[in-house]
Amino acid sequence: MSSMKKIESVADLPGVGEKIAEKLKNAGYIDMMAIAAASPLELSAAAEIGEPTAAKIINAAREVLDIGYEKATEVLKRRELIGKISTGSKNLNNLLGGGIETQSVTEMFGQFGSGKTQIAFQLAVNVQRPVEDGGLNGNCLFLDAENTFRPDRIKQMADALEFDGTEVLNNIYTARCYNSDHQMILTEKAGELIKEKNIKLLIVDSVTSNFRADFIGRGELAARQQKLNRHLHTLQRLSDVYNVAVYITNQVMSRPDILFGDPTTPIGGHIIGHFSTHRLYLRKSKADTRIARIVDSPSLAEGETVFRVTPEGIRDPEEK
Numbered sequence: 001m002s003s004m005k006k007i008e009s010v011a012d013l014p015g016v017g018e019k020i021a022e023k024l025k026n027a028g029y030i031d032m033m034a035i036a037a038a039s040p041l042e043l044s045a046a047a048e049i050g051e052p053t054a055a056k057i058i059n060a061a062r063e064v065l066d067i068g069y070e071k072a073t074e075v076l077k078r079r080e081l082i083g084k085i086s087t088g089s090k091n092l093n094n095l096l097g098g099g100i101e102t103q104s105v106t107e108m109f110g111q112f113g114s115g116k117t118q119i120a121f122q123l124a125v126n127v128q129r130p131v132e133d134g135g136l137n138g139n140c141l142f143l144d145a146e147n148t149f150r151p152d153r154i155k156q157m158a159d160a161l162e163f164d165g166t167e168v169l170n171n172i173y174t175a176r177c178y179n180s181d182h183q184m185i186l187t188e189k190a191g192e193l194i195k196e197k198n199i200k201l202l203i204v205d206s207v208t209s210n211f212r213a214d215f216i217g218r219g220e221l222a223a224r225q226q227k228l229n230r231h232l233h234t235l236q237r238l239s240d241v242y243n244v245a246v247y248i249t250n251q252v253m254s255r256p257d258i259l260f261g262d263p264t265t266p267i268g269g270h271i272i273g274h275f276s277t278h279r280l281y282l283r284k285s286k287a288d289t290r291i292a293r294i295v296d297s298p299s300l301a302e303g304e305t306v307f308r309v310t311p312e313g314i315r316d317p318e319e320k
């Protein structure tokens, strides 16, 4: 290595150069880490290069970053950087093991009106709070796929905490996703913004609606799942590489074939489950109360809890 030119940027990687570096950058592979974490298949598609070349580039990036096997102490060190964002409800935080985690994808699925978007708004406010108050001193990137982003409602939640609503809204970067391709481009390009704007929370509300609308027929199911797969992989990669919390929501579809229990199942099925670190199922209960239940999590105990959606935001049942 000593006789070779020092590799300082993506363009310096063997086989890259300015042109491919530009393509990679446009596809969201903005730095060495993003390339090192990619698979040859995705990188070859992003930069329009052969898979063997992509594999070489990935290996070179890994070498520069000295990535390979690591000691468990290194893993522990990285896990010590995990931050948690309060949902506003102690009950819900406890169920989540303290709140919504960075380096993880947390999915909430449930029927219309079950509180998925309200939790998103509350998290967008709370992430901005100091760590001791359940925040991460960071900002929020909000991808709105259902046209349900409501700054006035967020401001109402901020006011309830006596925060400057304008300042809170200034720290939320948002984009409307018009279709599944647009949504994918927005996430693939999110890395740069995440770094520049101190983003600690990435919300996609909802993650599946565009995919469901764009791939309607039964024959298109495989294509849809493949794209959704890539999208979720991008989200997971962002959460890992940039130490951000990813919060995604998901609608449910009716399952007329289930007679007992709850006849609903999340769209995208096991594909999403594979990428979400934590999945919660939300349902309506009496008045403003909602019930959240953990659905298969590697680290959280099974269980359910009750929270409320109040004018002030997400709260516990015993709070005013």
Ligand code: ADP
Pocket (backbone or CB within 6 Å): 110, 111, 112, 113, 114, 115, 116, 117, 118, 119, 153, 156, 288, 309, 310, 311, 312
């Ligand atoms: P979804 O799961 O479909 O995203 P939402 O998170 O949008 O559902 O929840 C909608 C529900 O939140 C409404 O039915 C209402 O009960 C509650 N809600 C929304 N805005 C307010 C508000 N300003 N004050 C009190 N409750 C609200």
Ligand code: MG
Pocket (backbone or CB within 6 Å): 116, 117, 118, 146, 148, 205
């Ligand atoms: Mg919603």
